[in-house]
């Protein structure tokens with residue numbers, strides 16, 4: 001555990017701390033997988049300070065790509081890379097096994113792809129994200145629009161309430177041209193089984209449960225510093 005002086009740390013400070021702490025997992029001379037979100041933005045900003053020591057990044061979203069490039073970090077296409085040493089990303093929830101809910105930033109599909117291509121997933125999060133059981137945060141699911149109503153009914157049958165994510169008065173369109181539904185009212189007690197089952201529903205592009213692509217390490221920002229959880 002890295003200790004910091006006792007002072008009131010805001011959630012933003014905690015994100016900065018874990019973003020910087022993640023630099024220790026970046027392998028010099030290699031590419032790094034980069035996630036999406038406000039915590040990852042802190043990591044990207046920190047990564048700029050060692051950009052000469054890395055080959056570049058593989059990004060999980062247009063917004064992260066833009067930020068990486070603006071800071072002079074080369075971005076490589078996922079298809080041109082066989083394996084990444086490490087993938088650094090945030091989470092909406094993470095449990096004691098490293099299973100996560102992700103997709104609050106609507107980038108879950110590309111995040112899962114880059115995570116699957118990486119030997120190690122390092123999750124960076126403030127301690128408000130640590131939960132006993134996944135499901136309090138509305139579960140994001142990327143869907144093909146023609147399947148939306150059917151998928152809403154399937155979640156209702158599981159006891160959940162699903163709704164289409166709206167942005168600017170219309171359904172949000174992901175980087176992949178699809179929609180997101182957010183599901184509340186679920187208690188995901190078996191994330192591996194849940195991810196396997198929901199991934200098979202016709203029209204589901206990606207479910208925001210990351211169990212098969214769980215975190216191997218979580219750098220958790222706490223009031224007293226960064227706590228490292230190994231799974």
Ligand code: 5RP
Pocket residue numbers: 035036037038039040089090091092101102103104105106107108111
């Ligand atoms: C984006 C994600 C993010 O990692 C997740 O939403 C956490 O974001 P933040 O760091 O802003 O809290 O999955 O699709």
